[in-house]
Amino acid sequence: MAQIAWLGKKTPFCGNVSYGLTTTEALRVRGHQTHFIHFDNPRNPEESTTSLLANDPDVSLPYLVKSQVYTIPSPGAQRELRDFLEKLRPDLVHASLTLSPLDFRLPDLCQQLGVPLVATFHPPFDSSLRNLTAGTQQLTYQLYAPALARYDRVIVFSRLQAEVLERLGVPADRLTVIPNGVDPERWKPASSGLGSFMQQRVRKRLGKERIFLYMGRLATEKNVEALLRAWRLVSPDGCKLVIVGDGPLRSTLQNTYDDPNMLWWGYEDDLEARVALLQCAEVFLLPSLVEGLSLALLEAMACGTACVATDAGADGEVLDQGAGIVMSTQGVTTQLRTLLPVLRDQPVLTGELGRQARLRILERYTLGSNLDAIEALYSSLIPAAPLAA
Structure with a gap:
């Protein structure tokens, strides 16, 4: 089973938060060790990073501004992230992109550490550019495309989204279409009768x-x-x-x-x-x-x-x-x-x-099929462990 350093959001609530929490929880159920690294100023400034040695820790990076749309990290956040990853030595880093300056620095950082890097790229889009909002989102895609081209793999949710990024220069072999999925046993029609x-x-x-x-x-x-x-x-x-x-x-x-x-x-x-x-x-x-x-x-x-x-x-x-x-x-x-x-x-x-x-x-669109595809992607990027003598 893999050790995954997951970079994402836990607050404020949005689709990115749901995606990260649901996926990491399901990966843990399947036996993977996930370390959730997110932006959250620690209440105790004396907190030590030694908690990284615990199973499935919740690791926080300091920030200056955080919203549902973007995050501005504190000046020392990149150094702290590097320290975290050097101690963790994960098999793979998966960034559920939070629209922050750190997103652009991750490829260099992971390359230096020799760790495969996967992104999930969430920003909404309209491939037809039919309104001003769609045009604004297109600028986000244009800004991110050069950086995404340097990730080992980028997960997108549809073929349409992949085509948008391909037109902006992201190589097709770096893009993997894995739609969102939901747990049909949790999200299901109401039972007959009075209900819960x-x-x-x-x-x-x-x-x-x-x-x-x-x-x-x-x-x-x-x-x-x-x-x-x-x-x-x-x-x-x-x-x-x-x-x-x-x-x-x-x-x-x-x-x-x-x-x-x-x-x-x-x-x-x-x-x-x-x-x-x-x-x-x-x-x-x-x-x-x-x-x-x-x-x-x-x-x-x-x-x-x-x-x-x-x-x-x-x-x-x-x-x-x-x-x-x-x-x-x-x-x-x-x-x-x-x-x-x-x-x-x-x-x-x-x-x-x-x-x-x-x-x-x-x-x-089940969560199970979504996780099967993510695990297959991880397996293609994580070097096989050497055979025992």
């Missing part, structure tokens, strides 16, 4: 209406305002729109669009509650302008929720051929004005879409 205590608790707060749900960041690239405008225009009878999440636009959107048939749930850090929310929802809505491969979308699909998403990033590929409804990133409000009444009036349709969504997850 958490399901009952969540349902009580939601009320008796049919639930249409958005779950994610409240930021420009998520285009939530387009959904809110459509909901206000349609005002579907007997339905409630639930907004789960937080972000820089929350107060502005809530003040502008607060409505009796909307529920601003806020950020939900309880995993069981998030599962219950998706199990209670009839329709999951994701109006993003750019995406990578949304974990929230995969989780909703695994729970048997009918899904409507834009074709940003790889989300359209996930839902194509009947696993959901795919919109263009252009004119989302107009498209939703047409779709929302149909979804309201056709519960048989939403039920079938939910069933097809669950099947799609089982076919292509």
Whole structure:
């Protein structure tokens, strides 16, 4: 089994955080030793790095600024990272890229230490560049491409994302497509009957209406305002729109669009509650302008929720051929004005879409298949141990 130094994020919550925590936990279950190195200023400045000798330590690097989008490390963070890796002597370094200056220095550092380096590249994209946000994300890809070309392997979530990086000069043989995956035993449809205590608790707060749900960041690239405008225009009878999440636009959107048939749930850090929310929802809505491969979308699909998403990033590929409804990133409000009444009036349709969504997850996007592919990638990069005499 391999010893993996995993560089990633634990806070603030985002898809990168979910990916890192879920993957490292599953790798440990499979017998690998993972050391999670992340940005978190230690509470005790006298802390020693000798804790690296313990099994599966949680190692922190100091930072100046940290957000859901980017991180600015403290001046000494690179030196501390080098010290950590020299003591650990891992078989492989896997960087779930945090969009920080250290991302660009890792290839040199790992080459000096003689350690294979893998990246997972998360930034959202829209290969068609149909809006200003997509253009801004394209700049991120252009900035990162020269550095990614020096990683031993770069994990991307779809063939479309790989093609974007190839056009920017990342060699095709450095790119490996491994889609996100979810645990279908954790994220699954609600059982018949009253359900769990958490399901009952969540349902009580939601009320008796049919639930249409958005779950994610409240930021420009998520285009939530387009959904809110459509909901206000349609005002579907007997339905409630639930907004789960937080972000820089929350107060502005809530003040502008607060409505009796909307529920601003806020950020939900309880995993069981998030599962219950998706199990209670009839329709999951994701109006993003750019995406990578949304974990929230995969989780909703695994729970048997009918899904409507834009074709940003790889989300359209996930839902194509009947696993959901795919919109263009252009004119989302107009498209939703047409779709929302149909979804309201056709519960048989939403039920079938939910069933097809669950099947799609089982076919292509399980955590088990994701881990199988990651382990195969690790095996191709880690030198075989010498045979015993």
